[in-house]
Amino acid sequence: MEKYDLVVIGAGPSGYAAAMRAIDFKKKTLLVEKSRVGGAGVTNGALSSKTWWELSREAAAFRKNLRRYNIHAPSISYREIQSEVQKAVAERKDMLEEHMEIIRKSAAKYLDFKEGTARLISQNEIVISNGIKKEKVYADNIILATGSRPRYLPELPIDEKIVMTAHPSMKPSPSPRTSRSRTCRASA
Numbered sequence: 001m002e003k004y005d006l007v008v009i010g011a012g013p014s015g016y017a018a019a020m021r022a023i024d025f026k027k028k029t030l031l032v033e034k035s036r037v038g039g040a041g042v043t044n045g046a047l048s049s050k051t052w053w054e055l056s057r058e059a060a061a062f063r064k065n066l067r068r069y070n071i072h073a074p075s076i077s078y079r080e081i082q083s084e085v086q087k088a089v090a091e092r093k094d095m096l097e098e099h100m101e102i103i104r105k106s107a108a109k110y111l112d113f114k115e116g117t118a119r120l121i122s123q124n125e126i127v128i129s130n131g132i133k134k135e136k137v138y139a140d141n142i143i144l145a146t147g148s149r150p151r152y153l154p155e156l157p158i159d160e161k162i163v164m165t166a167h168p169s170m171k172p173s174p175s176p177r178t179s180r181s182r183t184c185r186a187s188a
């Protein structure tokens with residue numbers, strides 16, 4: 001069974017930073033991620049929501065200025081904006097993965113990365129499964145950086161069309177006229 005000084009479960013912003021810091025201290029570290037490196041911060045949280053926000057603000061300001069000069073504003077393609085957001089998310093994710101690859105080459109004995117769902121089976125043992133195989137590892141220390149999930153409120157029905165959660169499977173319906181963001185998340 002492989003042994004590590006530290007296993008970090010979850011490669012979102014906090015897990016990623018924790019793993020990098022542990023390498024600074026020359027700890028043999030394993031980072032485990034079940035979905036995408038970058039977590040909610042990149043995929044369906046801060047980066048994507050603020051890219052939507054910035055692009056919407058730019059588009060609104062552009063249309064307002066054209067109206068001021070009596071110029072007819074061209075229609076804006078929601079699909080194009082959506083693909084800009086996806087591009088920003090993909091760029092950031094690629095950056096993180098490239099950074100991790102560089103670290104894995106330059107400090108190979110300190111950083112290991114595994115894709116899969118980690119589950120604690122004892123105080124120092126973790127099972128990682130990725131659908132193909134199961135692997136047990138040992139860790140002196142474990143950091144749970146598994147983030148949060150949307151919390152459902154009984155008085156607020158969520159249909160994922162008008163009212164959406166930030167769940168990764170969320171697919172925005174075409175061309176909403178306006179949007180508002182409220183965060184309500186529970187620890188996993």
Ligand SMILES: Cc1cc2nc3c(=O)[nH]c(=O)nc-3n(C[C@H](O)[C@H](O)[C@H](O)COP(=O)(O)OP(=O)(O)OC[C@H]3O[C@@H](n4cnc5c(N)ncnc54)[C@H](O)[C@@H]3O)c2cc1C
Nearest residue numbers: 010012013014034035039040041045046117118146147166
């Ligand atoms: C819509 C929205 C907008 C936001 N806007 C902002 C903002 O503007 N500014 C800001 O600072 N913050 C913002 N946030 C909050 C920010 O995204 C989170 O605080 C941040 O992502 C938390 O990082 P984390 O690493 O703790 O968790 P996460 O980013 O959730 O990462 C956890 C990771 O753990 C993985 N994981 C979970 N369980 C397991 C397991 N058993 N095995 C392996 N991997 C596992 C998940 O796949 C995920 O990748 C926003 C969040 C949302 C939802």
